[in-house]
Amino acid sequence: MAQRVGIIGFGQTYHRSHRDDVNGVELINEAVRAALEDAGLTIDDIDAVVIGNMDHFEAVNYVDTWSVDGSGAWMKPLIKLTTGGTTGSTLGIAGYHHAASGLFDVVLVIGWEKNSESDTTGAIITCSDPIFDRFSFSGALPGLAVEASAYIKRYGIKEEDAARVAVRDRAHGANNPYAQLQTPVTIEEVMQSPMLSWPIKLLDICPRSDGAAAVIFAGERKARQLCSQPAWVHYTAVRHSHTYFGDVDYTRLHTLEAAVQELYHHMGIKEPLKELDVVELYQPYSFAGLKWIEAMGLCKPGESPRLIWDGVTDMGGELPFNPSGGVICTNCIGATGLLRIGEAALQVMDRAIGRQVPDVNLALATGFGGAYWSDLMLLGKKPW
Amino acid sequence: MSRSAEENIIFDGRIRMPYKWAAGETSSYFLTQLRDHAKLWGTRCSVCQVIFIPPRKNCPRCVTADTTWVELPSRGVLQTFAVIYFSEPLLQPSEPPYIYGIVKLDGADTGLTHFLGEVAPGELRSGMRMEAVFKNKEDRSGLITDLLYFRPEGGSAS
Secondary structure (H helix, E strand, C coil): CCCCEEEEEEEECCCECCCCCCCHHHHHHHHHHHHHHHHCCCHHHCCEEEEECCHHHCCCCCHHHHCHHHHCCCCCCEEECCECECHHHHHHHHHHHHHHCCCCCEEEEEEEEEHHHECHHHHHHCCCCCCCCCCCCCCHHHHHHHHHHHHHHHHCCCHHHHHHHHHHHHHHHCCCCCCCCCCCCCHHHHHHCCEEECCEEHHHECCCCEEEEEEEEEEHHHHHHHCCCCEEEEEEEEECCCCCHHHCCCCCCHHHHHHHHHHHHHHCCCCHHHHCCEEECCCCECCHHHHHHHHCCCCCCCCHHHHHHCCCCCCCCCCCECCCCHHHHCCCHHHHHHHHHHHHHHHHHCCCCCCCCCCCCEEEEEEEECCCEEEEEEEECCCC | CCCCCCCCCCCCCCCCCCECCCCHHHHHHHHHHHHHHCCEEEEEECCCCCEECCCCCCCCCCCCCCEEEEEECCEEEEEEEEEECCCECCCECCCCCEEEEEEEECCCCCCEEEEECCCCHHHCCCCCEEEEEECCHHHCCCCHHHEEEEEECCCCCC
16 A cells, blocks of 8 residues: 655745756756755655656756756666656656655655757657657647637637636736746736737747756655655546547547546545635646636636636635746746646645745645646645 | 558658757856866865866765865876777767777866877777867867867877
């Protein structure tokens, strides 16, 4: 049986569009030192290291070995994982598995990316099938535009509804000193920003960031010994689906629906809007903040704009989303899913300075990537 | 699968992608010192006392960022080497046969990987003294190849 696991430390860089002052290894080290300091540990306390990014963003293929000087994995068990956009959430879940197995007491998990080093869209195109999809697929943006336009058509959603989601996350990002984008925007500014691929405009979509995140997981005995309030891992769920983009049903996010239903069923959650306290959603663009909260069962399909306009997902609302500002304010891709987990952990630990939601008992972090894949990690104040 | 093709189609592909790799301020200091003064610098961890070249912003062993600069001489000891007789023109443009080796500069705790020159493969021995040969100043551009190669100390062995 898996043993209980808690998150006992979290560190991140100050995310920027360009970090020319450090190379990738040094960027990783900043997050590692911050996480060790946060947990009150030294590298000698770490039993295993899990690291990941998307190789083609920096064109370094042995990231596990190449990064050892920064990660602290020198002469330790080390594994690299990469699963596209879900890399960061995969890393977190793998760190949980390492500690839950009982084979490693304290596990350091690192996600990072220097998106400034490559043409992000060009690199993403290399993810798609070289025979059937790559000739037409044009990176992340058009794929998301297909999803948004299918969703708009089916439910009569307005572009302003999505703009309100971007306004929310940009307002939240102003509270987060680590976020790349910390200036609020208005509905009008979003609507008037340049059209990239209809209906997605510049301010609807995430930026490209340089940044790293590190999260420390520990088995129950060590977690209690080393941390007064760990963020306990309650449950994880993963759904990865298609190879070809033509196989996806763009009107629904089936992977997220399936993952949350598994999680809710396992945890006995009947009314997620009431029972969850905060969500860090891997939401790379504004329309996802509508459609995907429907997939999460927070309301019926097509009804999300009401929740968004009523402020239900704002700070101070019934279920705040993305107190960190989320992916729309920072997207260092291999770190992004792990940032969701780290930020959710801070909420549970009551240490999200400047962006803390009061009285968080349950925090949900999600990951998104690939051909519409979804990962989940539920964290709680008490061990489950 | 009851129906299959008479031939298997194979696509030729090549990914051409531009990249920009930031050296970072630590390696940038090393590279500008190499370019402007033909000097080699390492870093010493204040905790472990280990001297690394290329320089590290943080110590790879204890992970602290408490490191200081140490100027290293451009000579040291050949630890090991390889002679390459084949070509890989896409990523390694050197004309075969060529030699690369690892030289531990005097005072450093780690070796520096570079080409070996002005020497025949048969004359090389692990443990022999080597010295750096730099490009002329006007040709140096802030690359590790501003150091052309290491040769046996005192010039060609032959």
